[in-house]
Amino acid sequence: MTPRFPIFLLALSSLTGCTLTADDVEPALPSVPVLQTNTVAYQLNGLPVVAHNYSSLISAIFSFGSRSLPVDGFLYPDSTVAIGAVDDQNYIGAGALQHGLEWQLLHFRGVGRYAVVPGHTVFQVDTRDAANKEWINGPSQPLAAQPAAQVVVTAWDPATQHISGTFTMRFAAAGSAPAADLQDGRFDLKLGR
Amino acid sequence: MKRIYYLLPALLSSPVQAQPTASTAPAPFLANAWYIGLGVGNGAEIYGGYHAPHWLAYGRLRGKWWGPDKEPKAHLFGDDVNTSSRQTEVAALLGVPVAAGRSYFYAAAGVAYVSGRQLGEYRYSVRKSGLLSSDATHYYAYRDYQAIGLPLELGWQSAAYADGNARFGLVGQVNLNPQHSVFCLLATVSVRLSPLRRADL
Numbered sequence: 001m002t003p004r005f006p007i008f009l010l011a012l013s014s015l016t017g018c019t020l021t022a023d024d025v026e027p028a029l030p031s032v033p034v035l036q037t038n039t040v041a042y043q044l045n046g047l048p049v050v051a052h053n054y055s056s057l058i059s060a061i062f063s064f065g066s067r068s069l070p071v072d073g074f075l076y077p078d079s080t081v082a083i084g085a086v087d088d089q090n091y092i093g094a095g096a097l098q099h100g101l102e103w104q105l106l107h108f109r110g111v112g113r114y115a116v117v118p119g120h121t122v123f124q125v126d127t128r129d130a131a132n133k134e135w136i137n138g139p140s141q142p143l144a145a146q147p148a149a150q151v152v153v154t155a156w157d158p159a160t161q162h163i164s165g166t167f168t169m170r171f172a173a174a175g176s177a178p179a180a181d182l183q184d185g186r187f188d189l190k191l192g193r
Numbered sequence: 194m195k196r197i198y199y200l201l202p203a204l205l206s207s208p209v210q211a212q213p214t215a216s217t218a219p220a221p222f223l224a225n226a227w228y229i230g231l232g233v234g235n236g237a238e239i240y241g242g243y244h245a246p247h248w249l250a251y252g253r254l255r256g257k258w259w260g261p262d263k264e265p266k267a268h269l270f271g272d273d274v275n276t277s278s279r280q281t282e283v284a285a286l287l288g289v290p291v292a293a294g295r296s297y298f299y300a301a302a303g304v305a306y307v308s309g310r311q312l313g314e315y316r317y318s319v320r321k322s323g324l325l326s327s328d329a330t331h332y333y334a335y336r337d338y339q340a341i342g343l344p345l346e347l348g349w350q351s352a353a354y355a356d357g358n359a360r361f362g363l364v365g366q367v368n369l370n371p372q373h374s375v376f377c378l379l380a381t382v383s384v385r386l387s388p389l390r391r392a393d394l
Binding site for chain 1: 263264265275313315316318319320321322323324325327329331332333334335336338339340341369370371
């Protein structure tokens with residue numbers, strides 16, 4: 001190797017090593033419904049959260065039929081609609097997060113804009129412990145007073161109980177849990193009775 | 194006028210022209226010639242350049258792909274990820290060969306443009322219903338980038354085969370850049386295209 005080679009290297013290193021462009025990209029929320037199953041998806045403080053139903057023979061056997069659906073909703077005789085969603089299909093490792101969201105609409109009449117019921121609309125984030133053994137339940141976060149939560153039902157089929165729509169909500173900080181800003185929310189599911 | 198024969202099909206189907214050498218001087222271990230090659234390992238590259246007895250100059254196009262560092266990852270029959278980390282490099286290098294019998298080692302450095310994607314934090318999964326399992330696609334945040342990097346390469350090239358037209362080799366490559374430095378170990382095969390004819394020099 002000639003003695004000029006290190007000088008050549010030094011000159012090159014001074015000319016190189018610069019970033020031209022760098023863009024951080026978050027995965028987009030999926031269009032709903034995901035895989036034709038009950039789905040609730042939203043941006044939580046700018047990060048995507050996706051909850052939807054899925055099943056396998058193995059999970060059915062091990063749960064002995066007791067497994068509740070990750071995304072489920074009901075239309076009660078008094079015209080109250082209750083919807084709940086947990087993103088339990090995510091990978092579970094130490095420090096993993098699981099997001100639970102429930103809301104209720106009163107006087108349901110089909111397509112239209114609704115206010116949610118504050119006392120029955122809550123958000124909770126559970127954290128997997130460091131040993132990856134169990135979930136540590138986060139505090140139940142109440143709906144923030146401002147801005148007002150909005151749910152818009154964009155489609156409703158009384159025959160099939162199929163409901164879909166969009167929402168935005170903000171939940172107040174509680175304990176160690178920071179305020180949760182839910183934007184670009186979307187849901188698509190079949191309600192039970 | 195200098196002429197260089199570089200059309201591969203014509204060259205591979207025609208005999209290599211013998212270089213006239215002075216009877217008193219030993220033939221250089223590395224003759225003047227254009228060459229191209231392929232490399233495969235934890236990446237894949239095509240390259241081509243020119244080598245002379247005491248230097249070599251070449252360019253390469255290399256791609257490398259890899260998955261997340263930790264779970265959740267893609268699996269052969271099961272889970273998938275929304276995208277992989279990857280880096281494409283276009284580099285121009287200058288190097289110095291050192292003879293080792295009929296083979297040779299070389300070191301090279303240059304300048305490179307890289308375009309890549311680097312997976313970041315895991316975000317969420319979409320899981321399919323299945324009879325026995327629920328395979329998932331795991332979605333990651335990522336960074337798209339372009340950068341100028343410093344490519345370094347150490348390589349070994351075998352003695353020439355096929356009437357002096359082909360060499361096999363092993364190369365270690367590093368691209369140092371501010372976004373994501375990459376190391377590749379590749380097995381290569383190169384084909385000499387044509388020597389410069391003494392009459393053209």
